Amino acid sequence: MCGRISTANISPSTLKAQFRLESIPSYLQSYNVAPTLQIPAIRQQDNTRTLSSLRWGLIPHWSEDKGTGVSAFNARVETLTQKPFFRDPFKSKRCIIPASGFYEWHKQGDKKQPYYIYRADKQPIAFAGLWDAWMEKETGEAIESCSIITVPATHRMAEIHDRMPAVLEAELFDTWLDPEFKETHVLQDILRALKPDVLEMYPVSSYVSNSRNDGEKCIERA
DNA sequence: CCAGACGTTGTT
DNA sequence: GTCTGG
DNA sequence: CCAGACGTTGTT
DNA sequence: GTCTGG
Numbered sequence: 001m002c003g004r005i006s007t008a009n010i011s012p013s014t015l016k017a018q019f020r021l022e023s024i025p026s027y028l029q030s031y032n033v034a035p036t037l038q039i040p041a042i043r044q045q046d047n048t049r050t051l052s053s054l055r056w057g058l059i060p061h062w063s064e065d066k067g068t069g070v071s072a073f074n075a076r077v078e079t080l081t082q083k084p085f086f087r088d089p090f091k092s093k094r095c096i097i098p099a100s101g102f103y104e105w106h107k108q109g110d111k112k113q114p115y116y117i118y119r120a121d122k123q124p125i126a127f128a129g130l131w132d133a134w135m136e137k138e139t140g141e142a143i144e145s146c147s148i149i150t151v152p153a154t155h156r157m158a159e160i161h162d163r164m165p166a167v168l169e170a171e172l173f174d175t176w177l178d179p180e181f182k183e184t185h186v187l188q189d190i191l192r193a194l195k196p197d198v199l200e201m202y203p204v205s206s207y208v209s210n211s212r213n214d215g216e217k218c219i220e221r222a
Numbered sequence: 223c224c225a226g227a228c229g230t231t232g233t234t
Numbered sequence: 235g236t237c238t239g240g
Numbered sequence: 241c242c243a244g245a246c247g248t249t250g251t252t
Numbered sequence: 253g254t255c256t257g258g
Contacts, residue, residue: 058229060228060235061235062228062235062236063228072228072229072230073229073230073231074229074230074231075229075230076229076230079229082237083228083229083237084227084228084235084236084237085228085229085236086229087236088235088236105241105242107232112241112242147229147230150230150231162232163230163231206242209241209242209243210242210243210244210258212243212244212257212258
């Protein structure tokens with residue numbers, strides 16, 4: 001997955017009532033390596049789902065510093081169980097990142113045509129993610145951060161790009177968020193289970209390609 | 223064993 | 235923390 | 241990733 | 253060409 005996400009227009013009714021989705025900033029969007037971007041995320045703590053804000057760019061708990069060095073904005077589904085970076089979070093620190101849509105760029109020769117991708121049913125997209133908590137030894141400063149999992153692009157998505165974010169359907173939220181559920185193969189299957197035609201897309205103006213730009217114009221059909 | 227990396231995307 | 239390369 | 245900048249001196 | 257900011 002490359003490009004930007006947009007969490008605009010998420011309504012509280014969409015990801016089921018138990019997910020509190022108020023106070024999500026409109027048009028929160030940025031390029032995916034921006035290490036300071038806070039994005040909304042749902043996770044499970046003490047049998048309660050909570051919505052909070054996580055820094056995009058997972059800093060593993062063992063990292064020496066929070067600086068530019070060790071962080072990852074995406075995690076490949078193929079290697080979740082192998083990479084030390086993600087293996088522990090995959091076992092017990094799974095999260096959902098809601099967004100109204102995201103962008104990918106289709107390369108045709110020199111041209112890069114951005115597309116806006118969203119759910120056909122107009123509900124928010126639930127990205128599958130992993131999070132971790134990192135703490136500064138001396139100050140006790142805590143930073144919680146996350147990665148969005150990517151899968152091979154399928155269906156119409158494959159026409160514009162070879163990877164895409166893992167998208168979960170509502171009936172899978174419970175399993176995905178349950179930290180006691182440890183059947184990794186089942187979890188990996190879940191990530192790749194998206195059915196055709198769930199996502200739709202249309203081309204948008206390259207206005208969106210400048211990450212300083214924001215607002216309605218980013219999702220206007222081009 | 224120790225030291226050093228640990229991630230992805232895309233582009234070449 | 236844990237894996238890999240040397 | 242993409243778009244845009246890419247420099248210094250001095251003054252506030 | 254290559255780095256930085258977002």
